[in-house]
Amino acid sequence: MFSKGTSIQRKLMRVIMVTSGAVLLLTCLAYFAYEVLTFRQAMVRQLTVLGEIIATNSTAALAFESRSDAEEILAALKAERHIVAASLYDKDGKLFSRYPSDLSVNMFPTAPGDESYRFENFHLVGFQPVVQGNKRLGTLYMKSDYGAMYDRLQLYGGIALLVIAISSLLAYVLSKRLQHGITKPILALTQTAKVISNRGDYSVRVVKLAEDELGVLTDAINQMLSQIEDQNLALSESSARVHAVLNSALSAVILMDAAGLITDWNGRAEEIFGWTREEAVGRSLAETIIPENFRVAHQNGLKHFLKTGEGPVINKLIELSALRKNGSEFPIELSISSLKTGNVLAFCGFVTDITKRKQAEAEILSLNQNLEQKVRERTDQLENNIIQLNESEEQLKKSNELFSKLFNLNPAAILISRLDNAKVVKVNEAFLSFFGFSSSEEVLGKTARELNIVAHPEQREELAQLLKENNVVKDFEINAYTKQGKMFWISTSILIIELENIPCLFSISIDISNRKGIEEQVRAANKELEAFSYSVSHDLRAPLRSIHSYINILYEEYAEKLDEEAKRLINIVMNNSKKMGQLIDDLLAFSRLGRRELTMTAVNMNSVVATIWEDVARLNEGNNLKLMLSNLPDAKADNAAITQVWTNLISNAVKYSRNKEHPIIEIGHFDNEGTTVYFVRDNGAGFDMRYYDKLFGVFQRLHSSKEFEGTGVGLAIVHRIVSRHGGRVWAESKIQEGTTFYFSINGET
Amino acid sequence: MSVLKKTIAHRYFKVSLLACSTILFSAQTQIAREYQIKAVFLFNFAQFVEWPTTSFQETNAIVIGVLGDDPFGTYLDEAVRGEEVNGHPLVVQRYRHINDIKACHILFINAAETRQQVLASLKPKSILTVSDADNFTKQGGMILFFTENKKTRIRINLNATKDANLTISSKLLRLAEIVGPQKN
Numbered sequence: 006m007f008s009k010g011t012s013i014q015r016k017l018m019r020v021i022m023v024t025s026g027a028v029l030l031l032t033c034l035a036y037f038a039y040e041v042l043t044f045r046q047a048m049v050r051q052l053t054v055l056g057e058i059i060a061t062n063s064t065a066a067l068a069f070e071s072r073s074d075a076e077e078i079l080a081a082l083k084a085e086r087h088i089v090a091a092s093l094y095d096k097d098g099k100l101f102s103r104y105p106s107d108l109s110v111n112m113f114p115t116a117p118g119d120e121s122y123r124f125e126n127f128h129l130v131g132f133q134p135v136v137q138g139n140k141r142l143g144t145l146y147m148k149s150d151y152g153a154m155y156d157r158l159q160l161y162g163g164i165a166l167l168v169i170a171i172s173s174l175l176a177y178v179l180s181k182r183l184q185h186g187i188t189k190p191i192l193a194l195t196q197t198a199k200v201i202s203n204r205g206d207y208s209v210r211v212v213k214l215a216e217d218e219l220g221v222l223t224d225a226i227n228q229m230l231s232q233i234e235d236q237n238l239a240l241s242e243s244s245a246r247v248h249a250v251l252n253s254a255l256s257a258v259i260l261m262d263a264a265g266l267i268t269d270w271n272g273r274a275e276e277i278f279g280w281t282r283e284e285a286v287g288r289s290l291a292e293t294i295i296p297e298n299f300r301v302a303h304q305n306g307l308k309h310f311l312k313t314g315e316g317p318v319i320n321k322l323i324e325l326s327a328l329r330k331n332g333s334e335f336p337i338e339l340s341i342s343s344l345k346t347g348n349v350l351a352f353c354g355f356v357t358d359i360t361k362r363k364q365a366e367a368e369i370l371s372l373n374q375n376l377e378q379k380v381r382e383r384t385d386q387l388e389n390n391i392i393q394l395n396e397s398e399e400q401l402k403k404s405n406e407l408f409s410k411l412f413n414l415n416p417a418a419i420l421i422s423r424l425d426n427a428k429v430v431k432v433n434e435a436f437l438s439f440f441g442f443s444s445s446e447e448v449l450g451k452t453a454r455e456l457n458i459v460a461h462p463e464q465r466e467e468l469a470q471l472l473k474e475n476n477v478v479k480d481f482e483i484n485a486y487t488k489q490g491k492m493f494w495i496s497t498s499i500l501i502i503e504l505e506n507i508p509c510l511f512s513i514s515i516d517i518s519n520r521k522g523i524e525e526q527v528r529a530a531n532k533e534l535e536a537f538s539y540s541v542s543h544d545l546r547a548p549l550r551s552i553h554s555y556i557n558i559l560y561e562e563y564a565e566k567l568d569e570e571a572k573r574l575i576n577i578v579m580n581n582s583k584k585m586g587q588l589i590d591d592l593l594a595f596s597r598l599g600r601r602e603l604t605m606t607a608v609n610m611n612s613v614v615a616t617i618w619e620d621v622a623r624l625n626e627g628n629n630l631k632l633m634l635s636n637l638p639d640a641k642a643d644n645a646a647i648t649q650v651w652t653n654l655i656s657n658a659v660k661y662s663r664n665k666e667h668p669i670i671e672i673g674h675f676d677n678e679g680t681t682v683y684f685v686r687d688n689g690a691g692f693d694m695r696y697y698d699k700l701f702g703v704f705q706r707l708h709s710s711k712e713f714e715g716t717g718v719g720l721a722i723v724h725r726i727v728s729r730h731g732g733r734v735w736a737e738s739k740i741q742e743g744t745t746f747y748f749s750i751n752g753e754t
Numbered sequence: 755m756s757v758l759k760k761t762i763a764h765r766y767f768k769v770s771l772l773a774c775s776t777i778l779f780s781a782q783t784q785i786a787r788e789y790q791i792k793a794v795f796l797f798n799f800a801q802f803v804e805w806p807t808t809s810f811q812e813t814n815a816i817v818i819g820v821l822g823d824d825p826f827g828t829y830l831d832e833a834v835r836g837e838e839v840n841g842h843p844l845v846v847q848r849y850r851h852i853n854d855i856k857a858c859h860i861l862f863i864n865a866a867e868t869r870q871q872v873l874a875s876l877k878p879k880s881i882l883t884v885s886d887a888d889n890f891t892k893q894g895g896m897i898l899f900f901t902e903n904k905k906t907r908i909r910i911n912l913n914a915t916k917d918a919n920l921t922i923s924s925k926l927l928r929l930a931e932i933v934g935p936q937k938n
Contacts, residue, residue: 066929069908140837140839
């Protein structure tokens with residue numbers, strides 16, 4: 006009666022309409038049936054009455070045999086159009102007259118029949134006696150059709166239809182109005198339910214519109230929604246927890262339904278197989294991760310399990326090959342368990358990628374094989390070695406003897422002491438004779454300190470420090486005491502060796518007293534020389550100054566008496582005396598250098614160079630001089646001395662490049678095997694490297710005074726200062742291209 | 755007078771016909787049939803006419819009288835034999851003279867009779883007078899038999915019947931020709 010999608014509003018409407026329609030229809034039908042029944046009776050009655058009238062009227066006609074009159078009387082039936090035929094029979098039963106008169110005689114009964122009315126062939130027919138008083142005069146025959154009834158029924162049908170139509174309309178209008186009370190809350194419920202199911206929003210509540218059963222339903226739904234909301238919350242928390250667990254699981258977790266389709270796929274599964282969860286869910290597990298040659302077996306296994314509930318792989322840890330998205334196969338460890346929730350069967354697979362384990366196993370296997378191979382080889386080698394060992398023992402013996410000879414016969418003093426407690430383990434003959442001991446027993450088991458062989462404790466500390474830093478000390482010169490208290494110089498080298506598995510200090514020393522004595526003599530001679538040249542220079546200055554003064558006076562007092570030649574000559578004398586004064590000053594400065602003590606401090610090279618450059622720049626304004634200066638590291642040096650070095654080198658560079666159109670002076674440094682090398686480079690005149698030897702000599706000049714003024718002391722001073730700093734100075738040059746001076750200083754000296 | 759002569763002639767003719775029945779059988783039968791119908795009609799009048807109750811003081815029966823010669827032979831007797839109308843048995847009486855008439859309800863007057871005298875004498879009595887004589891109704895007679903298209907028809911003088919206190923059924927009236935009474 007209703008399609009599944011018919012709304013309640015329509016259903017209700019239809020119920021009302023169909024019900025009221027059915028009631029109306031039944032009522033009408035009953036009425037019709039009643040009508041038909043009663044109408045037949047009424048028809049018979051009417052016809053009988055009509056017959057009576059006709060019969061009564063036609064008595065005279067029959068009595069006096071007046072056919073025309075009889076026909077006239079029958080013709081009156083014309084007024085009743087449903088009478089299709091009528092006839093009169095005389096008392097002898099002969100047809101007397103008929104109606105309609107033009108109707109064939111054959112259409113009428115030949116003789117009167119039963120005197121009653123009956124329905125025949127959709128007509129009501131019958132005979133009635135024609136009686137006057139109690140005298141039978143004849144018989145009347147009448148035949149009527151159902152037309153009247155049809156007319157009546159037609160009328161009734163029309164009325165019924167009208168009634169049904171109006172009633173339906175009324176029912177429609179009324180039901181439409183009245184059903185609001187029912188459908189409105191239901192529609193509201195439906196609307197809300199749609200909203201809830203579309204949006205999945207269970208926080209929506211249905212508005213209660215009535216206090217009837219629908220109101221109760223609304224309350225119940227609202228309560229249900231609250232419960233669903235609570236449950237959803239709990240469910241989503243629980244599911245989030247499960248998902249978190251699944252996604253953080255180290256194994257891939259795969260859920261599969263009974264049809265073999267993937268229903269869940271955790272993060273680890275995404276990593277291992279390369280399928281994202283969105284891609285994997287809904288796919289067939291077999292086609293996703295099982296290599297083609299195992300698929301049939303997997304599907305058969307699944308069918309077998311679904312049929313019997315038994316599976317060889319269920320709840321067991323199995324190893325097999327699996328397929329990645331990119332088609333590569335790899336080994337996995339898999340355990341499958343079946344989950345039955347309600348009537349739904351599902352499978353949960355835990356998958357671990359065991360590629361690495363397999364590789365490790367393979368590696369271990371191959372390592373084991375290698376090891377076995379090596380053990381075999383080793384065994385063979387050892388066998389060989391044992392043979393060789395016998396030979397080498399022999400050699401060792403010889404070597405030991407050699408060592409022993411070398412040790413004992415060595416002219417250098419050798420001392421071996423333990424590293425841990427500094428006690429002497431072994432000394433040689435030379436040691437004993439150097440230090441004045443009579444036998445090794447005096448020395449062995451004692452420390453060097455106890456033996457008191459090192460003259461200055463600070464030297465010992467220094468030695469120990471060096472040893473600690475470098476593990477080895479070479480040619481360290483110290484003062485030593487003999488047993489008898491005589492001091493002498495030794496040069497000692499110490500290294501750490503292992504003697505019979507004990508770490509020991511091996512020191513070997515030679516007596517350098519003779520060399521030290523010679524050095525001392527040279528130093529004394531130099532000092533004398535310097536003192537001499539200083540005093541000479543100093544003494545030379547006094548007469549030179551008086552020469553210079555007097556020639557000056559001469560020039561100024563007697564200028565007008567002197568001719569030009571005399572003036573020229575006097576000028577030459579003055580210049581040369583000035584030059585000589587300069588030479589003496591330089592010489593004094595140079596010799597002073599040798600005598601002065603150096604005070605080592607940390608020198609900021611940048612500020613030193615900057616100060617010098619300021620002066621140089623001021624003196625050479627307009628020379629278009631360009632300086633390229635890079636940042637210089639500090640150095641440990643004598644500030645005044647190193648300032649002199651920079652001054653001389655920079656002045657030199659400026660001097661020899663001043664003839665250039667664009668003189669450029671570059672000052673910088675570089676690192677050479679841990680030593681800082683500073684340099685000053687110019688693009689000036691340069692020099693011939695063939696005369697390099699003369700470069701740093703005192704009063705040695707590679708250019709004439711006419712070309713470039715100077716005394717030839719500057720570079721000698723540089724050389725001397727750098728040497729005294731334990732450093733080195735050198736140069737590279739090309740004629741007309743420029744010169745570079747390099748120097749390094751060893752801050753420790 | 756011509757009617758009388760005609761009737762007489764007719765009568766003679768009829769008699770002669772009867773005498774010569776073997777020769778003129780068909781004509782004789784024709785006349786016989788006519789009176790047979792008229793006899794039945796006389797009886798039928800009893801059914802469609804109502805008499806005042808005083809008419810049945812002397813006798814309960816409805817008396818059909820024939821004045822003068824009886825033209826019906828046995829037909830009239832046959833027609834009324836065993837019949838009764840509204841509880842009144844039917845009796846046929848034949849009168850030769852007007853004075854013979856005592857209790858009578860329907861009186862057929864032979865055309866040969868001097869009707870004006872007869873009718874005058876019968877006037878106060880409730881007797882339905884019937885005849886087949888021409889001008890019978892004009893003379894004050896009540897019902898006249900006449901022949902039209904070979905069929906016997908009836909003419910009724912309603913004034914006469916009213917004067918005689920007789921009620922004639924409308925059914926009978928619709929079959930008959932109605933005429934007013936002839937005032938002399």
